Amino acid sequence: MVVMPAKSTMSNAPNSYKNDLALASVKISAQAASTPWLDATKPYVPVFQEQYGTHLTPNDISTYYTLTESGQAGIEYATNELHALFLQATEYVLAHENEVAPYFHIPKALWPKIQKSFRSSKNDTISGRFDFALTENGIKVYEYNADSASCLFECGHTQDQWSKVVGVDKIGRSSSNTLFDQLVAAWKSKNIQGKLHFLCDNDHEERYHSLYMMSAAQAAGIECILVVGVADLHWANPRDENSFVLDRQGNPIRNVWKTWAWQTVISQYEASNGRTENVRVMDVMLHDQVRVFEPLWTVLPSSKAILPILSQLAPNNSYLLRASFDEAIVSTFVGGYVAKPVMGRTGANVSIYDSNHKLISATDGKWDQDTIVYQEIALLPKYEDDKYVQVNTWAINGHYGGTVLRIDESNIIGLSSGIHAMRVISNPKH
Template sequence: MFIEATQRVMNDDELMAHCGIPQVFWSRIRYSWANHRHLEMSGRLDLAFNGEQLKVFDYNADSTSALFECSVIQQKWAKAVQLESTFLPGFQMHRALVYNWKHMNIKSRVHLLINNDPEEMLTGLYMQQVMNEAGIDTKLCRMTDDLYWKDGKIEDSDGRLVTTVWKLWMWDTIFNDYFNTQKERGLDVDNNTHWIPTNGEHPHLSDIFLNDQIQVIEPLWKVITSNKALLPILWSMYPNHPYLLRSEWTVTDTLKRSGYVKKPIVGCCGQNITLYNNDDETVIDETM
């Protein structure tokens, strides 16, 4: 359903605008959708179950959060409590990740780009182990400290060309970096053809992830699939679907009567979410 909704957004400029993505990136997103569909590796569905009904909160298609926990820790929990089932989901997920990386058929080095967050380091190290088991050469890079411009291309500290990257950065962060970088370089946001990189300089994040010569996992099109604006689109496509919660662009009378949750189109770590009572005024809870 989320993929079908993504296709609808790709075909509709008005829906693309609803996603809050600057228009300068639209052509890149559509190109990624048309040419990089196969580059997806993982995503996370946030689900709720009250004992009777299962509902989808959202689909974090561009997130690897909880990957280590699901693949490794969950398996250890299962063994610790001596589950009778022979199906250990953590082990199955690990095998699936290794299998998927093998079938990516990547011959070059994969650079894993992360920031300085300890949790992301753990996730990065785990994914590096998965790739190595799949027979892929890798290099884990914090920020862009190990990457350099060389004759208009990006190389690592070993002199290896950067052609494929696996990222933990949100695409929204990369978009912001693009605008800041263009401003820093004195360039128009729609045109960077007059800027020539200097050999030995570190590239910016947007130089890497929005580079036509570098394939990115997870790909750019997932900025649509993971966008919260997709939820009301899904509801319009599949009204009253048993796994969906009613989602609207604006607060309707139906939502007011039942109580509702307000969340940003682009969010991170459950921030800026407000839960309203059915009087449309009382805030039951909120996150910052």
């Protein structure tokens, strides 16, 4: 695989470093813990409370983090630049499908749909999340979750509400207080015709993220319907192969925002033996006449298979970690490397090796037989609480929208990793 390098735009760009982020703590007062800390009149809050409770714990010493203004400028710039770069890499993949498609493990029959999706829905992105490590040498990007809503609600709502209740909202400023308004603006720009269905599984996190996003779409003037699961969906005409899918009330589903990952749909497609009487997720999301957010083409920038392509497309980009499908190349990686499966999700089946190729840490999962991407190492920084911190930034409609932090005792972030608030503060005076 040979990729022609793109021109570098990194000279004199702002950046963000490990020392820009710092640990802070606050004691939860009895007053702060005496009433629910979130406004339950907002439709997404009760679902969040079902899982995490309504009150803070009094006298608990809670941690949060601060980021310097220069560090904030760095991650905003990086988010915007990287969104454009991942889009460029996606265009490269689609232009060289015959050469690179096998690395993505996507059925051949779906590639025409991906090509069509990009042609017709290139601008149909609402939100995508980057995973960053703030190293001593600046920002390093692990991957782009262009097809995920995980942590969006926490970024745009709970971290600022928590900061307000515990009294740290007067320390610096928020990094994400415009995120919801940006979502509203994004939905307004999409010119949705008809109703917009929000599809999610019967899971607390999926439901509150759906309701949060749905509130933004409603604020944009769009008529929205929440659909939990697919049991109530049915075919308008079971005998017609091109039949629309209808919701419980008989409304045709023409526009969809979903929490289901495209990789889940692809797995369902691979296991399918044709159309079934009962409507499946794939029947909705792969329907030729359904407009889906995030669109099908986002499966490409979300795939770890894009990383080696990026590495060759922009070899001098300081945000990128060198990556390859060839294990032999790890001998040229300084400091060690990470091995992760193309199909892997939520930190599963990730192995980290030091400069001597000795295993530092690893996670289990179901993708142990998958194609592996080898990526140059950039370990997450560890702070005074002996925790590793990953910086996750959101691109809303292709532009920076906010930051949320994932914290763990392990250097591999997973589903159970904590989420902590962050405040942006002035640069220290020297």
